[in-house]
Amino acid sequence: MADVAARAGVSGQTVSRVVNDSPRVDPSTRARVEAAMAELGYRPHRAARALRTGRSQTIGLVVSTLSTVGNFRMLQAVADAAETRGYALTVVTARGAASIAEAFDRLHEQGVDGAIVLNEATAIARDAGAPAGLRLVVVDSPADDRFGVVGSDHEGGALTATRHLLDAGHHTVWHVAGPEDSFAAAARERGWRAALEGRQTPEPLRGDWTAASGHAAGARLPRDVTAVFCANDQMALGVMRALADAGRRIPEDIAVVGFDDVADAADFRPPLTTVRQDFDALGELAVAALADAIGGEPPRAQLVPTRLVVRDSAR
Template identity: 50%
Template sequence: MSDVAVLAGVSHQTVSRVLNDHPSVRPETRERVLAAIAELGYRRNSAARALVTRRSGALGVVATSSAHHGPASTLLGLERAAREVGYFLSVATIDRFDAGTLRGALDHFLDQAVEGIAVIAPQVDVADALAEFAAPVPVVTVTSGGVVAGAGAGRVVSVGVDQRAGARDATRHLLDLGHREVLHLAGPQDWFDARERLAGWREADAGAPDPVVVDWEAESGYREGLRLVDAGLPSAVLAANDQVALGLLRAFWERGVRVPDDVSVVGFDDVAGSAFFVPPLTTVRQDFPALGRSAIDALVRVIGGEEVAPTLLPASLVVRGSSGVPR
């Protein structure tokens, strides 16, 4: 800053005022200082600034290494929302969800003087590990599983999408069309989203036998679709997600089963391209940009000392051509 002041012919204090957008600096002086900064290649020392102001302008995000639609879209939503309010993200992806691995990621962020940490916690063991770590900075968990007790000494808040209500609405949509039973191909039960969708299906009183637990992949939907054709076709299926629904549609097409004439199929997530499945997929949409904004807003408010309640954003049913009246 002293070098900039000499080159621009101003005081050290004037340079400081320009950097902090003080209104008392004349426009021509500001331009001269900015030109000197550009000529010298000046960069703020963020670490030193954080020591003085106790504000680093950085947030940490712990994410799973999963490439599944939900966690990946959540991370994008967080990054965009953080930029909108002047924060930058430092991201750590982890493969193992034990307390030691998570502690290492959180300790790394604390060494960087982050002001708060967001944890994308789609799986039960991520939340369990977080509950064992008392973070000295505010933490927001992005999960549909509710508050993670014990973490952050009360400075933890949870934000998520209401998966249960979304699955309940999708099931009731099929029942309202006249289907007496709705089979649920449920996602892996160590995921909060899968548990909540299963709970919503049950709350809708779908009338079907026990759910069939699959994974999140199209291949499992394909295999299950072939099995259903051979074992006895239901009139309606609520799939764990859109990829499982895509596998179902492929299996039914190969076996000459018409959707929705012979069987209705509903997915979950409204992934890009689901409107162009054959037929276009009825599904449940999650607003990931809104989820990111809500999570970052909650984290910033907790950083500012506010009390923030857990938040569940609504999911919305998108009705397309894959659901219809029963045969």
């Protein structure tokens, strides 16, 4: 850093401000310092910075699995947002209360500044409790004074999707729901039920987010069903295959709606009407909320809107 300061003709404190992206540096001075850093091949030493500032510029990500599309998309979104803000990312998996407590301990031992807990892992995280000093943000969880919460408007999205089918003239709408222990699945089921208030409400068929479970549920749909809302796009894909196996046409005989708007949804046959989650916005908000918490800001809950994308499977 002293070499950079000498080359740029500034103080060591000015170099430090540039390295830490302080706004208190004149643009021309910043450019001169950055040019000197490039010429000398200077890179900030993360461990040394952590010793000096008490922060590692590393955050953790806790997941129960990366096999689901939602978790995988969120991992990418969080990684991108963390990189933009200059954070390194450490990923750990946890599937139960003991496992998540161990995950928190590992992250704490590695000196991370805070952690984001994704989707299915949030329920066990609420009961486990994080080590003192480990800031947390959870994705898809009820509001909680102990940590920040970021989530999609699952209930509102499901309500909109179901009303779209009812407005198209369907007497009722069947539902292929997600796992019983999933916060997102429960919220989507509530939105579906709210839209059907005062109408016949069939018993939901439950899957596990996979296309195979959607196929099994689709094979159990009665022949007189004319509309089905699926809690995610993978299960919708399985339902559509089961309907095709039974000789039922989509949307002429039965309309199908999914949730998530995965990258391939527009290429299903027919293209899938679905509720779009903004995973990029979720990842950015989660990292921003964690950065605020690390900086001492109080936790808050933030909800990201969803949007119905109408395609051929349910017009």
